[in-house]
Amino acid sequence: MIESLPSTKQQPKGPEANNEVTAKVKSFELKKNDKYYAWLFLGPSILLLTVFVFFPMLRTLYLSLFLTDTFGNPTVFIGLKNYTTLLKSASYIASLKATGTYVISVSVFTIIFGLLLAALANQKLRGISFFRNIFTATMGVSVSVSAVFWLFMFNPSLGILNKVVVAFGFHPINWLTTPGWAMTAVIATTVWMHLGFTFLLFFGALQAVPKSLYDAASVSGATSRYQFWHITLPMISPTMFFVAVITLISGFKSFGLIDLMTGGGPTNATNLLVYRVYKDAFMNGNYAQASTEAIILTIIIAIITFVQFKLLAKRVNY
């Protein structure tokens, strides 16, 4: 039956087939016909994905199990040795920590400031629509433009930030060349870049909370603060979760900004995992190590995504 030719479709009531079997053939053939179309439509994208995604992924995994020469060709199979070496390396552990600090800070501050701005814009105040537009403006600014823009602000002698610092009677700060400050600067810039989009999401979420919930709460005795914690926050928690997922994952992939602002420095203080992969592969020519780092980064992101969606299914879904 499975091998039945398309031509039987035209004569489903062949003399040898009883009715029951014919019915089965009919429905199966329909499905089979659908399958041709499925492959026809899926083909191009599967081909593209294979060439540009699946193959590089497998190749990376493969390379991470070898030593490589300076052209990235595998030479000696060493199993998981690349992994154990890497996880024992102090500088890699430092990068892990820096990345953790970076993604968590970015996520937390993006949520806090995005929510603050949205709550502000949600007030019925005169001229508030002007601010709504200003807040969303960062959405249209590219990574490179904002990096350059902030580079100016962080400039030790010309930048506005140091002018403010000096005005308050402190010593000027070398923002991008002092390890602690460099991380702060990179985090601040990233948060600023996320803010437009996050603001828009939170603002939409706040607007979507039915006004009657607040009316009911205030009649039944809740203060505005109680209403914020017990109505607003739970109501927008799905959005908050969504923002957390996006900012965390995009934090792990933050490359352009680091490259333009600090180049991973000073003394590897902002050498995040993804930037490390790039440096090891294309600057140090250590393809095996870079592949190993890429695989670990992928695993970390996969685990975080998995945990987040487990949590999502459990808690935030009302």
Added chain:
Amino acid sequence: MGIELKGITKTYDHSEKPVLSEVNAEVQDGELFVIVGPSGCGKSTLLRMVAGIIPISDGILKINGQVMNNVPPKDRNLSMVFQSYALYPFLSVADNVAFGLKARKMAAAEITQRVDDALKMVNLTKYRDRKPRELSGGQRQRVALARAIASDSKICLMDEPLSNLDAQLRVRMRSEIRELQRKLGLTLIYVTHDQTEAMTMADHVMVLHDQHVQQIDSPLGIYNHPANHFVAQFFGTPQINLLTATTSGNGTATQLIIDEYLQVSLDNPIAAGTYTVGIRPNQLGMKQVAANSGNATVINVEALGDQTIIEAVMDNDVEVRIVKDGQVHVELDQRVAVTALGPAFVFDDHEALIAEQGGVENDRIVAVN
């Protein structure tokens, strides 16, 4: 005591025309007071001012003798049921009911007790752990009621609480709410656009229209003595018939003539002139007559089984509705003579009631032995 509205006026920001002007009313302690009117007449606005959700533009609101104009909603000590139910989607039924009590920082044991009692009263005990989205419309409505019950306040405001339910459930909830209100001794202000709800539930009805209070009276008072055109048309189904009539002769008269067949004799004489006469469909008589006589032609017949509604067009092109008890057999295009049987209302050209043909009450009240 109770609730007192004195010259309440509301003008929303950014609009110069008031939504409500000079609303005066007194709601007695423990009564069910219905505010009724067409959609958009300001019923919700009035209720929200009483609740304190929106500010009062002008006038005085007193609750239990105290001026409440500037008291925040949480200190007015009343409960409210919203048209949309306003349930918190992320909380269980029990937590929804407990919300206000927790906000007021009541002791946990007392909260549990009150929530249990309230849920029991609306038959939702076994749904206490469900989320609102797992309930039917009727059950959500009960959660909203339970929330009002649990608050234990003696004043309750309801804004079209039944309008999202199907017809059968609406009828049942009508009497359940009424029963609940009596049992708890609530002073209940109940907003609806449905005249049947107003008629069946209220101790007193306030009719709102066109920014103003049209009439405040008991349901039967309103039905039997509608203050004006609007009230007469708003209450009673099918709608009352409004017909143009002139007095007979000059000077004062007691006879109003619509046509040869349809005439009304008044209890007291009125000045000569042209008036609008309102006659309810069940107070019109109808006799089938020969093709070339009578004053109307039947254009539609609705047989409801226990009642028949006949629509006819009079010779002056006015349509009238006639209701007959039982099943009446009448053909379309049948010529009929339409006559006045019982009570009628006479309105002047300001649409206000100025005279009646009496016997309304006597006609209606049937002795029960």
